[in-house]
Amino acid sequence: MTDLQQMLATLEPRLRDGEYVYVTDPGGSEAALEPDAVIQEDEGRTIVVRREVADEAGLAYEFVGAWITLTVHSSLEAVGLTAAFSTVLTQADIGCNVLAGLHHDHILVPADRRDDALAVLRALASRER
Numbered sequence: 001m002t003d004l005q006q007m008l009a010t011l012e013p014r015l016r017d018g019e020y021v022y023v024t025d026p027g028g029s030e031a032a033l034e035p036d037a038v039i040q041e042d043e044g045r046t047i048v049v050r051r052e053v054a055d056e057a058g059l060a061y062e063f064v065g066a067w068i069t070l071t072v073h074s075s076l077e078a079v080g081l082t083a084a085f086s087t088v089l090t091q092a093d094i095g096c097n098v099l100a101g102l103h104h105d106h107i108l109v110p111a112d113r114r115d116d117a118l119a120v121l122r123a124l125a126s127r128e129r
Contacts, residue, residue, distance in 0.1 A: 004080040011085075011125040012071045013118055019051040019111045021061035022097075033057060036067070037099050037106075048099070048108070065097065065108035068117060073103055081105065085121060092120045 020036060025045035033054075035047035054061055074081050082098060082105065089096050094113045099106040109117040 004078070004084065007072050007074050007078060007081050008084055008125060008127075009129045010072050011121065013121040013125075014069045014071050015114060015118060016067040016069065018067075020048050020065050020067050020108055021051050021054050021059075022046055022048055022063055022065075023054050023059040023061050026057070026059060039099075063097075063108075064111045066111045066114035066117070068107050068109060068114070068121070070105045070107065070121070074105065085124060088120050088124045089117060092116060094120065 023046070025033075025035075025038075025047050033047060033049050035049050037048035039046045039048075049059075051061075051064060070081075070085065072081075082100075085105075085107070086096060086098070089107075089109070094109055094117050096107040096109050096117070099108070107117075
């Protein structure tokens with residue numbers, strides 16, 4: 001789907017259970033950590049894992065996030081969806097980290113702002129219906 005108004009009107013944010021953190025892959029243990037996301041950067045591999053997994057492995061992290069999946073099937077070529085949701089989150093003073101999958105966009109917001117973020121995203125969808 002590439003029509004922005006239709007994407008926003010059918011947007012349904014869904015909160016995943018748990019809290020998530022970004023950590024540097026400690027090398028060779030990625031499979032053991034069962035990452036929820038992997039990002040290869042010039043500086044090394046970043047993985048997103050559940051907070052308890054990082055704690056058990058003794059891995060350091062700074063950001064603790066809540067994972068929200070935007071359950072609208074958007075095309076990878078769609079224009080404006082990221083700008084729309086990041087704008088309303090910015091207006092609510094909520095930071096977000098975006099991960100785009102083949103079927104959905106996923107955002108990690110500060111764990112203590114999860115309810116605020118869900119309300120803002122639901123209001124965005126309601127305005128377009």
